Amino acid sequence: VKIPILMYHQISDDVHPQFRNYTATVKAFREQMKILKTLGYETITFDQLLDCREGKAKLPQKPIIITFDDAIEDAINNSVPILENVGFKAVYYVTTGYVGTKSDWMIPEVNLVFQIASWPKIKSLDSSGFEVGSHSVTHPHLSDVPADECLREMTGARQTLEDVLGHEVRHMAYPHGAFNKSVRDLAYESGYYTATTCEPTFAKLSDDPLSLPRFNIGMEDTLLDFISKLYIAKSPTVILKYYDGALKKKIPAPVRKFIRKYILKRKGG
Numbered sequence: 645v646k647i648p649i650l651m652y653h654q655i656s657d658d659v660h661p662q663f664r665n666y667t668a669t670v671k672a673f674r675e676q677m678k679i680l681k682t683l684g685y686e687t688i689t690f691d692q693l694l695d696c697r698e699g700k701a702k703l704p705q706k707p708i709i710i711t712f713d714d715a716i717e718d719a720i721n722n723s724v725p726i727l728e729n730v731g732f733k734a735v736y737y738v739t740t741g742y743v744g745t746k747s748d749w750m751i752p753e754v755n756l757v758f759q760i761a762s763w764p765k766i767k768s769l770d771s772s773g774f775e776v777g778s779h780s781v782t783h784p785h786l787s788d789v790p791a792d793e794c795l796r797e798m799t800g801a802r803q804t805l806e807d808v809l810g811h812e813v814r815h816m817a818y819p820h821g822a823f824n825k826s827v828r829d830l831a832y833e834s835g836y837y838t839a840t841t842c843e844p845t846f847a848k849l850s851d852d853p854l855s856l857p858r859f860n861i862g863m864e865d866t867l868l869d870f871i872s873k874l875y876i877a878k879s880p881t882v883i884l885k886y887y888d889g890a891l892k893k894k895i896p897a898p899v900r901k902f903i904r905k906y907i908l909k910r911k912g913g
Protein backbone atom coordinates (compact mmCIF):
# COMPACT_ATOMS: atom_id res chain seq x y z
CA VAL A 645 0.00 0.00 0.00
CA LYS A 646 1.28 3.42 -0.97
CA ILE A 647 0.79 5.95 1.83
CA PRO A 648 0.90 9.64 0.86
CA ILE A 649 2.19 11.80 3.70
CA LEU A 650 1.31 15.46 3.14
CA MET A 651 3.43 18.31 4.50
CA TYR A 652 1.82 21.66 5.24
CA HIS A 653 3.25 24.71 7.01
CA GLN A 654 0.93 27.73 6.85
CA ILE A 655 -2.83 27.74 6.23
CA SER A 656 -3.87 31.37 5.73
CA ASP A 657 -5.37 33.80 3.24
CA ASP A 658 -2.54 36.15 4.08
CA VAL A 659 -0.06 34.78 1.51
CA HIS A 660 3.50 36.12 1.68
CA PRO A 661 5.35 35.83 -1.67
CA GLN A 662 8.46 34.41 0.00
CA PHE A 663 6.37 31.73 1.78
CA ARG A 664 4.07 30.83 -1.13
CA ASN A 665 5.50 27.38 -1.49
CA TYR A 666 4.63 26.65 2.15
CA THR A 667 1.19 28.26 2.31
CA ALA A 668 -2.27 27.03 1.35
CA THR A 669 -5.27 29.36 1.54
CA VAL A 670 -8.12 28.34 3.82
CA LYS A 671 -10.30 27.72 0.75
CA ALA A 672 -7.68 25.56 -0.96
CA PHE A 673 -7.09 23.54 2.21
CA ARG A 674 -10.85 22.99 2.64
CA GLU A 675 -11.14 21.83 -0.99
CA GLN A 676 -8.17 19.50 -0.60
CA MET A 677 -9.67 17.89 2.50
CA LYS A 678 -13.03 17.51 0.72
CA ILE A 679 -11.31 15.83 -2.21
CA LEU A 680 -9.53 13.42 0.12
CA LYS A 681 -12.85 12.58 1.74
CA THR A 682 -14.49 12.13 -1.69
CA LEU A 683 -11.69 9.87 -2.82
CA GLY A 684 -12.15 7.68 0.26
CA TYR A 685 -8.93 8.47 2.07
CA GLU A 686 -8.74 7.82 5.81
CA THR A 687 -6.21 9.67 7.89
CA ILE A 688 -3.94 7.78 10.24
CA THR A 689 -1.39 8.98 12.79
CA PHE A 690 2.22 7.82 13.11
CA ASP A 691 1.24 5.82 16.20
CA GLN A 692 -1.25 3.95 14.01
CA LEU A 693 1.38 3.53 11.28
CA LEU A 694 3.68 1.87 13.84
CA ASP A 695 0.84 -0.39 15.05
CA CYS A 696 0.30 -1.47 11.45
CA ARG A 697 4.02 -2.12 10.98
CA GLU A 698 4.00 -4.29 14.07
CA GLY A 699 0.91 -6.17 12.92
CA LYS A 700 -1.20 -4.87 15.82
CA ALA A 701 -3.62 -3.06 13.49
CA LYS A 702 -4.62 -3.05 9.85
CA LEU A 703 -4.12 -0.12 7.51
CA PRO A 704 -7.32 1.39 6.09
CA GLN A 705 -7.85 0.81 2.35
CA LYS A 706 -6.66 4.31 1.47
CA PRO A 707 -4.48 5.59 4.26
CA ILE A 708 -3.04 9.10 4.31
CA ILE A 709 -1.08 11.09 6.88
CA ILE A 710 -1.49 14.88 7.11
CA THR A 711 1.35 16.77 8.80
CA PHE A 712 2.02 20.38 9.74
CA ASP A 713 5.53 21.66 10.47
CA ASP A 714 6.44 24.53 12.81
CA ALA A 715 3.14 24.84 14.82
CA ILE A 716 2.26 28.21 13.26
CA GLU A 717 -0.73 29.54 15.22
CA ASP A 718 -2.78 30.53 12.13
CA ALA A 719 -2.16 27.15 10.53
CA ILE A 720 -3.53 25.40 13.61
CA ASN A 721 -6.51 27.74 14.05
CA ASN A 722 -7.46 27.50 10.38
CA SER A 723 -6.88 23.79 9.83
CA VAL A 724 -8.40 22.23 12.95
CA PRO A 725 -12.08 23.12 12.27
CA ILE A 726 -11.77 21.95 8.64
CA LEU A 727 -10.15 18.67 9.68
CA GLU A 728 -12.72 18.08 12.43
CA ASN A 729 -15.51 18.79 9.98
CA VAL A 730 -14.43 15.89 7.75
CA GLY A 731 -13.35 13.67 10.66
CA PHE A 732 -9.65 13.75 9.83
CA LYS A 733 -6.65 13.55 12.14
CA ALA A 734 -3.36 15.32 11.60
CA VAL A 735 0.10 15.55 13.08
CA TYR A 736 1.55 18.87 14.27
CA TYR A 737 5.33 19.06 14.65
CA VAL A 738 6.48 21.56 17.27
CA THR A 739 9.80 23.46 17.48
CA THR A 740 9.86 23.57 21.27
CA GLY A 741 12.25 26.51 21.71
CA TYR A 742 9.84 28.88 19.92
CA VAL A 743 6.51 27.90 21.49
CA GLY A 744 4.45 31.01 22.27
CA THR A 745 6.92 33.31 20.46
CA LYS A 746 7.73 34.16 16.82
CA SER A 747 9.42 31.92 14.24
CA ASP A 748 12.69 33.87 14.33
CA TRP A 749 14.58 31.02 12.68
CA MET A 750 12.85 31.94 9.40
CA ILE A 751 14.37 35.43 9.21
CA PRO A 752 17.62 34.49 7.41
CA GLU A 753 15.80 32.49 4.76
CA VAL A 754 12.50 34.25 4.13
CA ASN A 755 12.76 37.48 6.18
CA LEU A 756 9.43 36.70 7.76
CA VAL A 757 8.11 35.58 11.13
CA PHE A 758 4.86 33.94 12.20
CA GLN A 759 3.27 33.66 15.61
CA ILE A 760 3.95 30.17 16.95
CA ALA A 761 1.23 28.47 18.99
CA SER A 762 1.36 28.57 22.79
CA TRP A 763 1.65 25.54 25.10
CA PRO A 764 -2.06 25.61 26.04
CA LYS A 765 -2.92 25.48 22.33
CA ILE A 766 -0.54 22.56 21.75
CA LYS A 767 -1.94 20.73 24.78
CA SER A 768 -5.46 21.21 23.47
CA LEU A 769 -4.44 19.78 20.06
CA ASP A 770 -3.06 16.74 21.85
CA SER A 771 -6.16 16.27 24.00
CA SER A 772 -8.49 16.64 20.99
CA GLY A 773 -6.98 13.60 19.32
CA PHE A 774 -4.41 15.23 17.05
CA GLU A 775 -0.88 13.89 17.23
CA VAL A 776 1.89 16.16 18.44
CA GLY A 777 5.43 15.49 17.29
CA SER A 778 8.82 17.12 17.62
CA HIS A 779 10.55 19.48 15.19
CA SER A 780 13.75 19.98 17.29
CA VAL A 781 14.38 22.77 19.81
CA THR A 782 15.69 25.56 17.54
CA HIS A 783 15.04 24.36 13.94
CA PRO A 784 18.67 23.91 12.74
CA HIS A 785 19.86 21.97 9.69
CA LEU A 786 20.62 18.86 11.75
CA SER A 787 22.96 17.50 9.08
CA ASP A 788 25.20 20.57 9.56
CA VAL A 789 25.57 20.53 13.35
CA PRO A 790 27.95 18.42 15.49
CA ALA A 791 26.58 15.13 16.80
CA ASP A 792 26.30 16.24 20.45
CA GLU A 793 24.32 19.33 19.44
CA CYS A 794 22.14 17.27 17.14
CA LEU A 795 21.40 14.91 20.02
CA ARG A 796 20.56 17.83 22.33
CA GLU A 797 18.19 19.29 19.73
CA MET A 798 16.31 16.03 19.37
CA THR A 799 16.26 14.72 22.95
CA GLY A 800 15.59 18.21 24.35
CA ALA A 801 12.50 18.70 22.20
CA ARG A 802 11.21 15.22 22.98
CA GLN A 803 11.66 15.65 26.74
CA THR A 804 10.00 19.08 26.78
CA LEU A 805 7.01 17.77 24.83
CA GLU A 806 6.73 14.71 27.07
CA ASP A 807 6.86 16.88 30.23
CA VAL A 808 4.13 19.17 28.92
CA LEU A 809 1.87 16.50 27.42
CA GLY A 810 2.42 13.86 30.08
CA HIS A 811 2.96 10.99 27.66
CA GLU A 812 5.55 9.53 25.35
CA VAL A 813 6.38 11.50 22.17
CA ARG A 814 7.76 9.19 19.48
CA HIS A 815 7.65 11.16 16.23
CA MET A 816 9.61 13.96 14.66
CA ALA A 817 10.14 15.86 11.41
CA TYR A 818 13.68 16.88 10.44
CA PRO A 819 13.79 20.71 10.21
CA HIS A 820 14.32 21.77 6.56
CA GLY A 821 14.10 18.05 5.77
CA ALA A 822 17.86 18.02 6.42
CA PHE A 823 19.06 14.59 7.44
CA ASN A 824 21.64 11.96 6.65
CA LYS A 825 22.60 8.54 7.99
CA SER A 826 24.17 9.92 11.15
CA VAL A 827 21.24 12.28 11.88
CA ARG A 828 18.91 9.34 11.32
CA ASP A 829 20.87 7.20 13.78
CA LEU A 830 20.90 10.03 16.33
CA ALA A 831 17.11 10.33 15.97
CA TYR A 832 16.90 6.66 16.90
CA GLU A 833 19.25 7.23 19.82
CA SER A 834 17.09 10.18 20.92
CA GLY A 835 14.11 7.89 21.37
CA TYR A 836 12.18 8.55 18.15
CA TYR A 837 10.29 5.81 16.35
CA THR A 838 9.43 7.76 13.21
CA ALA A 839 10.88 10.81 11.47
CA THR A 840 9.81 12.51 8.26
CA THR A 841 11.80 14.13 5.44
CA CYS A 842 10.80 16.24 2.41
CA GLU A 843 11.47 13.56 -0.20
CA PRO A 844 8.43 13.80 -2.51
CA THR A 845 7.29 10.22 -2.88
CA PHE A 846 4.92 7.70 -1.27
CA ALA A 847 5.67 6.04 2.04
CA LYS A 848 5.35 2.27 2.43
CA LEU A 849 5.07 0.11 5.53
CA SER A 850 8.41 -1.44 4.63
CA ASP A 851 10.22 1.94 4.64
CA ASP A 852 12.76 2.88 7.28
CA PRO A 853 10.41 4.65 9.76
CA LEU A 854 13.15 7.18 10.52
CA SER A 855 13.20 8.56 6.98
CA LEU A 856 9.61 8.70 5.76
CA PRO A 857 9.02 10.80 2.61
CA ARG A 858 6.43 13.60 2.34
CA PHE A 859 4.76 15.67 -0.37
CA ASN A 860 4.92 19.42 0.18
CA ILE A 861 1.66 21.26 -0.50
CA GLY A 862 1.83 24.97 -1.29
CA MET A 863 0.30 27.74 -3.40
CA GLU A 864 1.77 26.23 -6.58
CA ASP A 865 -0.50 23.24 -6.16
CA THR A 866 -3.79 23.55 -8.01
CA LEU A 867 -6.37 20.94 -7.08
CA LEU A 868 -5.19 18.97 -10.10
CA ASP A 869 -1.59 19.04 -8.87
CA PHE A 870 -2.84 17.94 -5.48
CA ILE A 871 -4.77 15.02 -6.93
CA SER A 872 -1.96 13.99 -9.21
CA LYS A 873 0.45 13.85 -6.27
CA LEU A 874 -1.95 11.48 -4.50
CA TYR A 875 -2.21 9.17 -7.48
CA ILE A 876 1.13 9.13 -9.18
CA ALA A 877 3.42 11.45 -7.21
CA LYS A 878 3.94 13.28 -10.49
CA SER A 879 3.11 16.56 -12.17
CA PRO A 880 -0.28 17.24 -13.79
CA THR A 881 1.15 16.89 -17.31
CA VAL A 882 1.68 13.23 -16.49
CA ILE A 883 -1.82 12.80 -15.12
CA LEU A 884 -3.24 14.50 -18.22
CA LYS A 885 -1.33 12.05 -20.38
CA TYR A 886 -2.85 9.10 -18.55
CA TYR A 887 -6.22 10.69 -17.98
CA ASP A 888 -7.93 8.86 -20.82
CA GLY A 889 -6.30 5.57 -19.96
CA ALA A 890 -6.34 3.26 -16.98
CA LEU A 891 -6.16 6.04 -14.45
CA LYS A 892 -9.51 7.44 -15.50
CA LYS A 893 -11.36 4.44 -14.10
CA LYS A 894 -9.81 4.99 -10.71
CA ILE A 895 -10.91 8.60 -10.44
CA PRO A 896 -14.32 9.23 -8.86
CA ALA A 897 -16.85 11.20 -10.90
CA PRO A 898 -16.67 14.49 -8.95
CA VAL A 899 -12.93 14.62 -9.48
CA ARG A 900 -13.22 13.67 -13.16
CA LYS A 901 -15.64 16.54 -13.55
CA PHE A 902 -13.14 18.88 -12.01
CA ILE A 903 -10.33 17.61 -14.25
CA ARG A 904 -12.49 18.02 -17.34
CA LYS A 905 -13.19 21.58 -16.36
CA TYR A 906 -9.51 22.19 -15.72
CA ILE A 907 -8.42 20.67 -19.02
CA LEU A 908 -11.04 22.60 -20.97
CA LYS A 909 -10.01 25.80 -19.25
CA ARG A 910 -6.36 25.17 -20.12
CA LYS A 911 -7.07 24.16 -23.70
CA GLY A 912 -9.39 27.10 -24.14
CA GLY A 913 -6.52 29.33 -23.04
Ligand SMILES: [Zn+2]
Pocket residue numbers: 713714779783819820
Ligand atom coordinates in the same frame (compact mmCIF):
# COMPACT_ATOMS: atom_id res chain seq x y z
ZN1 LIG B 1 10.10 23.58 9.93
